Amino acid sequence: MTQNNNYREKQEQLNQLLSKDNRYKVVKFLGGGGFGETWEVDDQGTGKVLKVLHRESPKAIELFKREAEVLKKLNHPGIPKVEPDGYFILPQEGGNQNLHCLVMEKIEGLDLEKWLEENGYQPITQEQAIAWLKQLAEILALVHEQNWFHRDIKPANIMLRLNGQLALIDFGAVREVTDTFVEKHQQGNVTKIGSRPYAPPEQVKGQAEYRSDFFALGRSFVCLLTGKLDNNWHNWRDSATQISDPLADLINDLMASAPERRPENAQDILQRLEIIDIESSILSILSVLGQPARLIAEPILRSKIPKWAKQSRIPKIALYGRTGAGKSSLVNAMMGNEVAKVRVDKPETLDPESYPCER
Structure with a gap:
């Protein structure tokens, strides 16, 4: 009272x-x-x-x-x-x-720690894990590209909006990568901020860097995938049998004790998630095929995975208009050089492949 x-x-x-x-x-x-x-x-x-x-x-x-x-x-x-x-x-x-x-x-919704509690500590599925990891990796890509890193990622600092999208909150421990930071990092003099058990070894020693966020991200997803906030981090896989080995390998790589053994950047995480997602779809397709057809289809489909994963990360724009309307000229003007080829498609024969464009 x-x-x-x-x-x-x-x-x-x-x-x-x-x-x-x-x-x-x-x-x-x-x-x-x-x-x-x-x-x-x-x-x-x-x-x-x-x-x-x-x-x-x-x-x-x-x-x-x-x-x-x-x-x-x-x-x-x-x-x-x-x-x-x-x-x-x-x-x-x-x-x-x-x-x-x-x-x-004010972000309406629940943080993932409370969300896990309200859902009876039920582990999330592989599909949910991939979708949420993609969202958070995209957020971290933006943060890291601006030379910042969060330093306090944990389920309680991840909000689930009412529309199903995630948001990263509590930037009170955020750090900018500057020349001064690099000097302090080398000397182990970076302020020791973070939440155990999500803080990686280098952060505990005052040597946090942007890949420290990946460690905390990995441990957060161990909690979500096992339904346990207090985990045996070395044997967590035994409590997350619903996920594939490639996804488990990615989580373990995020939690590697040394930063250099973790993914190089957020784009690497997104690329691996795309491959895992595509592989899951391929396995679903192959599971309904007979053995002879599967033997033929599997190597063909798997050989396409790297290309499909790369294409899925490339933004695409579709312009529609009559011949001579200036669609290609517009694209060339936007990109700054001549990269768009002239092509005429009918709606019923529209080619889904995109021409490669580089800024």
Whole structure:
């Protein structure tokens, strides 16, 4: 009861401070951690999340500002949106420390730790694992391409939206790869942030890097594939008999003790997932064929896997119009050089193959 009264008092204090701008109204307390508290706020009819820093140490403020900076730059449905004015400081009277605030998109849904609990800790299927891994690898591809890495991936920091899409949250531990970072990394002086047992060995030693995210991703999926949050990481495969050996091998590679033994980047993960997905489809096809037909079809289909996997990752554009309308000229102008060939197709004989284009 005392704790509830304490939250109500804090809510009233926040609303009093926020009332000066007449924009945000605190609705309810969501949770708290080592650095701050999280509240649901109403932004003129739109529900959002307000994070309030309650530790004014230089390191805490640095991490808080970094989270705001990253979320402002990254634009992806799998990452909470932050408006340009989403980070602000609320001054307090009476000598009290200023409150550093960050308002972001409120993602409706459950985090995967709660989702697993609500579903009776039932392991996810291979199909679900592949679909979710693809989504998260695509999110990490964007984060890593911007020279950031997350450092705190775990089921509790992965949200399942109401539309079935995943979102990665809590960028409070995010780190930028700079010359200073590289120097600190070599000396083992990177701040030791992360959640055990998801943090890899190098992160525990203060030498985290972008492939540290892959380790945490792998361990998160061991939890989802086994239905257990507390795992024997070396024998997890015994509790995940529903998945194929290639997928299990990928999970194990993500969790390799040394970063250089993990996938090189997120695109490598996506490429392997495409191959696993295609192989599963081929096995389904082969399972309904008789033995003679299977012996002929299997080597042919398997020889096509690398090509199909590569093509599936290439964006494709279809332009329709009459002959001479300028479709090829438009493509050539967009790509900056002559790469589009002229071709006329009838709807009933449309060739699904795409011409290779490189920017």
